[in-house]
Amino acid sequence: MLEIKDLHAGFEGTEIIKGVDLTIKKGEVHAIMGPNGSGKSTLSKVLAGHPDYEVTGGTVTYEGKNLLDMEPEARALEGIFMGFQYPVEIPGVNNSEFLRMAYNARLLYKDPDAEEIDPLDFEEILDAKMKLVEMDHKYKERFLNDGFSGGEKKKNEILQMAILEPKLAILDETDSGLDIDALKAVSQGINRLISGENAVILITHYQRLLEYIQPHFVHVMSAGKIVKSGEKDLALQLEAQGYDWLTAPAT
């Protein structure tokens, strides 16, 4: 589904990603772990097409297409979903209207002759999905992320994922800033969305998210590279030993 080869990318002339290779297949859940500043979040932004990040080398192929040639909205419409670490607040834009816009954009992309879903029909879908992520209905009529608590912002990201049903979800530090109840709710929401038909990249600093979501593969990033890949037990090893044994310069 996704094939990253020798990817180099940076921000304002500074190279942050220094040669990443990663292959992800349908039905797989990958966790990318690593210390702060290792390039995990940058990788997610490059994959989503954030304009501030510049790709300086390598290729990314998504379902046979050159992902790096696609506009951010085209990537989204082709089934890539980015769950933000810090979802931006957009005052004035109603949350459910925003969700409906996104839903309709995808609907019309799949079938240009389709009719947009009206607010009433959409409400039914929205209610069901909100239940799935255990989100209070009052957030429907609030402005997008505006004044949401950290936990509600993250739930709102997973709600969007539930509505857009992506093929590939990249979840950047979805667990950060969550208390244990919110973490459980968010993880449960993600688990319900994982199927054999899609793939998930979980970017996380801590192992605790992986107590709730079982990854098939764990990768450790350090200084812009994947320095170790393994299965779930690698996460446990990291929890016990920290990152130092992987990130310390070779002697």
Place this chain on the structure above:
Amino acid sequence: MKPESPKQGASLEEVLEDQNEYKYGWTTDIETDKFRKGLDEGIVRAISEKKNEPQFMLDFRLKAYKKWLTMKPPAWPNVNYPPIDFQDISYYAEPKPKKKLESLDEVDPEILRTFEKLGIPLDEQKRLSNVAVDAVFDSVSVATTHKKKLMEHGIIFCSISEAVGEYPELVEEYLGSVVPAGDNFYAALNSAVFSDGSFVYIPPDTISPMELSTYFRINTEDTGQFERTMIICAENSYVSYLEGCTAPQFDTNQLHAAVVELVTLDNAEIKYSTVQNWYSGDRETGKGGIYNFVTKRGKCQGEKSKISWTQVETGSAITWKYPSCILQGDKSVGEFYSVALTNGLMQADTGTKMIHIGKDTKSTIISKGISADKSSNSYRGQVKVNKGADNARNYSQCDSMLVGDKSSAHTFPYIESANSSAHLEHEASTSKISEDQLFYFQSRGISRENAISAVINGFCKEVFKQLPMEFAVEAEKLLSLKLEDSVG
């Protein structure tokens, strides 16, 4: 092999690039009768004579002219422009041939086509069924629709020239009663030379069965447009009035100095909405565009009366305009809802004045300023509570949104209270459309143009919901168009 870096969407600045494609910038090729340039007593007399005005009108004009000669243009607005040569402007232009029009059939078809092209069809079959339109072309009103139907309700809706002839006693009673001839430099100029405009009288106990509207079109180069609008709403009556404006694209500046006077008697309400889209000049050089120096004021003369101003200001090179309310009647209510968008090199200094005189008077001010490119957008508002205005209340909210980093937003609130029972609240905020917000939309599959309009419409929502439905849709489209033209 080194791949190309990902092709990212146009930058916000690029998105805003071509908004200068002003789609109303064409002119109508028609013969006009235009006065020689310059202003003196002879011109003032000639305008009055041309319009066969009664003596009181000539006296009003001459008094205003003499007052104007002693006045100077205001220097306090936060705008910069070279001094205007008032002798280099023609003060009257009208489409030929001049004769009294009995029906629409006699209106020059070229003019009818002009209005149709502007989306304002005037002829019987195509005209809007729920809106009566007074179409003003350069200095004269060329047609008013639905006049007969309105007359069945006793509602007078006609050009002000016609009102001077047909209802002189009403005009004499109210003309200058809200904006006196010598109120300010441009109001004095208008009072001396005003050519046409709309006149509305709603009799007691009457709810207007349709929206009334005036569409202003400046066509001729080097002319000033000085229209005057008067709306009088008698006891227990209601009217909603809309105003729209466009002008062709010229390299020279055109002066538009209008005066609008509103009067509400007991329990009456006037809702006055404007969508202003005058040509704003070249976006890069600032060449050309309309100078929009307008005095709009309403007097809530009667008890429990209400005047509500809603404006969407998207054009003009320079805007200088403060629709105001004098809350004279006890329990009267004044409202001001405004969206002012500036881009290119536009400068706007706009806001309102709420003067509380009566007891238990209430006013609301909601102002939304959007500044893009190198434009400057100022809100200037005054809330004044007089000594006798017990329990006056005001709520003001002024929000600014910056697009890009070269534009500026300013807020100048003035609050004066001479009564300790007054309750005044003021809130202000400044925000920015950020790349991160747009990227958030895009990462959900929503295009940049839709993202920009969602953010802008969200910002302006409180004002748009005050507009009559058709106008709200128009205003939304207009703002999106101004901010998105080059995306693609």
